[in-house]
């Protein structure tokens with residue numbers, strides 16, 4: 001079979017692990033388990049639309065730089081496309097395509113009426129001024145104007161973006177169509193129709209599934225030793241919520257390095273430190289510095305990779321010393337590493353479940369916006385909790401009924417629902 005990395009739709013990645021191939025492998029495993037016919041599998045492998053745009057930006061020094069921006073729309077069988085917008089130097093079309101596919105299965109798994117999409121620009125945001133980032137975001141949005149919209153494709157924040165970028169996207173879209181369209185993005189500020197609870201949502205979802213998984217083995221978050229890689233939108237929220245639930249967060253890290261404390265880090269103090277130091281945690285006084293590599297092999301109950309993909313590979317999977325690995329990031333465990341962890345009896349809570357809290361609250365934000373009724377944070381958290389616990393239980397049940405690991409169980413549920421919808425809608429024309 002031709003490697004999906006060779007298909008012309010998706011340009012080659014410099015990384016040795018092809019993220020799109022990896023996403024296709026999981027899809028193929030699920031298709032095999034579900035006995036899907038070959039034609040249907042081919043359909044599900046290919047994104048419906050791949051968009052690459054040039055983004056010329058005038059830098060503050062007057063020079064013009066041209067960036068490449070992508071948006072991949074994988075499948076809209078269940079509803080409008082939905083997916084984040086990533087600003088990170090490692091963004092490639094392959095990576096965006098893989099993440100768009102993951103979004104399709106994730107939305108279907110948690111029962112949302114959405115299809116999967118993803119967008120990204122290969123930049124290191126910290127090397128750009130706020131004004132430059134605003135011009136980049138506005139130009140990127142303008143280039144996508146015909147492809148996004150509240151019924152078409154609804155972007156959200158991801159690595160390197162936040163409510164600020166979503167506000168610029170919403171404003172740019174609205175100015176182009178001539179009236180305010182809050183529903184074009186989610187994860188926007190509350191002042192323009194954002195939902196309460198969205199900022200912490202992905203980390204909250206991770207906390208909920210970890211809590212459930214610990215309960216299933218007779219343990220609790222209270223007193224659990226937790227290690228978190230990444231202290232951004234997702235990692236910091238997961239750290240705060242698990243800390244509040246009584247867990248000992250013994251190590252956290254960001255791109256510059258990590259911190260360890262055997263008695264548990266004071267997460268609120270660390271969060272304040274990061275806020276005062278331009279998101280940096282290195283240099284925080286009450287902890288021992290460690291590297292990211294060391295962090296991933298610390299002995300703990302729960303390891304939460306919440307930064308980048310491909311962090312646990314066949315090289316370090318044998319050294320992982322956790323009972324549960326909760327994939328708060330997308331694709332932090334490679335295919336080979338996943339097999340090693342499963343063979344070692346380590347429970348891997350797969351990304352399409354463990355980080356689905358973000359898209360669940362994005363959906364709740366969209367629903368509130370469409371109905372012009374806005375809920376308090378308790379209501380948002382309650383609705384999200386119901387959907388997350390239900391998805392977790394369904395994955396466990398599927399795993400037990402079919403005697404398959406949790407990742408394959410989650411994929412069979414997500415892929416199976418999309419396949420059923422495709423079957424019911426029929427193939428156009």
Ligand SMILES: NC(=O)c1ccc[n+]([C@@H]2O[C@H](COP(=O)([O-])OP(=O)(O)OC[C@H]3O[C@@H](n4cnc5c(N)ncnc54)[C@H](O)[C@@H]3O)[C@@H](O)[C@H]2O)c1
Nearest residue numbers: 158159160202230231232233234254255307329330355358
């Ligand atoms: N933001 C969301 O709502 C959301 C939803 C679902 C999934 N995710 C996934 O979660 C992950 C993190 O996203 P985020 O929104 O928190 O991003 P972010 O940019 O807010 O934070 C990323 C964190 O990872 C750290 N990091 C970057 N490179 C690293 C490296 N090489 N080693 C260790 N740490 C490193 C950064 O310093 C930062 O602390 C991504 O995989 C993203 O796709 C995010």
